[in-house]
Amino acid sequence: MSLWADKYRPTTLDQLTYHKGLTQQLKQMAVSENIPHMLFYGPSGAGKKTRITAILREIFGPGVEKLKVDERQFATPSRRKMVFTIVSSNFHLELNPSDLGVYDRVIVQDVIKDIAQSKQIDANAKHQFKVVIIDQADELTREAQAALRRTMEKHTSTMRLILCCNSLSKIIAPVRSRCLLIRVARPSQREVSSALQLVAQHEKFLLPPELALNIAQHTQCNLRASLLALESTAVRRTNLNDVQKPDRVDWEILISKIAKMIIEEQTPAKLLAVRGHLYELITHCIQPSLVLKNLSFELAKSMDDKMKRVVIEKAAFHEHRMRKGQKHIFHLEAFVASIMHEYKCYRTGV
Numbered sequence: 172m173s174l175w176a177d178k179y180r181p182t183t184l185d186q187l188t189y190h191k192g193l194t195q196q197l198k199q200m201a202v203s204e205n206i207p208h209m210l211f212y213g214p215s216g217a218g219k220k221t222r223i224t225a226i227l228r229e230i231f232g233p234g235v236e237k238l239k240v241d242e243r244q245f246a247t248p249s250r251r252k253m254v255f256t257i258v259s260s261n262f263h264l265e266l267n268p269s270d271l272g273v274y275d276r277v278i279v280q281d282v283i284k285d286i287a288q289s290k291q292i293d294a295n296a297k298h299q300f301k302v303v304i305i306d307q308a309d310e311l312t313r314e315a316q317a318a319l320r321r322t323m324e325k326h327t328s329t330m331r332l333i334l335c336c337n338s339l340s341k342i343i344a345p346v347r348s349r350c351l352l353i354r355v356a357r358p359s360q361r362e363v364s365s366a367l368q369l370v371a372q373h374e375k376f377l378l379p380p381e382l383a384l385n386i387a388q389h390t391q392c393n394l395r396a397s398l399l400a401l402e403s404t405a406v407r408r409t410n411l412n413d414v415q416k417p418d419r420v421d422w423e424i425l426i427s428k429i430a431k432m433i434i435e436e437q438t439p440a441k442l443l444a445v446r447g448h449l450y451e452l453i454t455h456c457i458q459p460s461l462v463l464k465n466l467s468f469e470l471a472k473s474m475d476d477k478m479k480r481v482v483i484e485k486a487a488f489h490e491h492r493m494r495k496g497q498k499h500i501f502h503l504e505a506f507v508a509s510i511m512h513e514y515k516c517y518r519t520g521v
């Protein structure tokens with residue numbers, strides 16, 4: 172049984188429900204002879220990945236949906252063996268830098284060289300190139316991006332790149348200038364609520380329009396988050412008529428509990444207990460940067476202006492460190508410890 176966000180994910184360009192103008196442009200591009208490298212960017216949950224898979228389907232046909240997952244081994248310069256996963260079809264391959272760690276440059280180069288040198292298996296395929304999708308391309312190190320730039324020029328006849336990211340500012344200019352930039356904007360509240368209504372129709376329950384709008388507002392028009400909120404609210408109730416707001420999901424509840432613990436007591440024992448909860452969030456695949464953001468907002472809610480500024484400053488500092496470092500838990504814990512320290516000093520006037 173899959174989540175509604177996956178079950179009702181549109182698979183073709185015709186099924187995409189909003190940004191019709193953009194869909195039309197993608198359609199024209201898919202049938203053209205000259206398909207460029209592309210860079211999709213926009214906020215989380217706006218539908219970038221969905222559009223990428225839909226355009227691939229338009230270019231190559233339903234064959235792109237036959238996915239296989241391979242594990243590839245890689246020896247680091249210090250001879251340590253690393254394994255990373257690649258999802259691929261006969262026509263494309265997907266990489267995610269967060270699986271690759273600090274060796275992303277070598278791995279990206281290796282994988283792309285490999286794919287660029289192997290010919291398309293299907294002789295009747297419309298295009299002779301394969302597509303490499305790099306999700307969260309803004310997580311690639313600068314070295315890896317520089318390597319991409321060279322590879323993009325060298326292998327244009329056999330390979331096309333599709334990059335997907337939230338923020339363009341973290342992509343180096345030479346890579347940006349070699350791609351067609353495609354912005355997938357956040358859908359409006361009305362667009363999100365009609366996507367939710369469509370799911371409600373398929374699942375055969377009545378979704379009050381105010382609740383749909385409230386969900387869109389609550390998730391700041393992140394469609395994936397809206398679908399998850401709708402599902403968690405709908406499965407717990409038989410009738411949604413009296414429901415005004417979506418139920419908070421478990422990880423959100425846990426984060427507000429952590430904030431409460433930090434405000435209640437600033438001791439090593441509490442820090443240890445908080446660490447346990449942070450581990451719990453990370454092992455349930457909640458993005459550490461999201462944990463940090465939500466935790467800061469929860470903390471700020473119960474603090475005055477002076478402490479709010481401190482929380483934001485500390486959050487920015489530790490988020491930067493988290494991006495540079497590897498072990499997210501260290502930085503989350505350091506953030507909590509520094510807030511506990513600042514808050515204790517503030518309360519006791521030391």
Ligand SMILES: Nc1ncnc2c1ncn2[C@@H]1O[C@H](COP(=O)(O)OP(=O)(O)OP(=O)(O)O)[C@@H](O)[C@H]1O
Pocket residue numbers: 175176177179180181186187188189213214215216217218219220221222336337366394395398
């Ligand atoms: N045009 C659309 N019509 C209806 N539903 C959509 C549309 N686009 C996306 N969705 C739904 O929204 C969910 C999130 O979309 P998607 O994963 O493509 O977002 P994303 O922008 O790639 O997010 P992230 O940056 O967080 O990975 C999908 O699971 C899909 O169900």
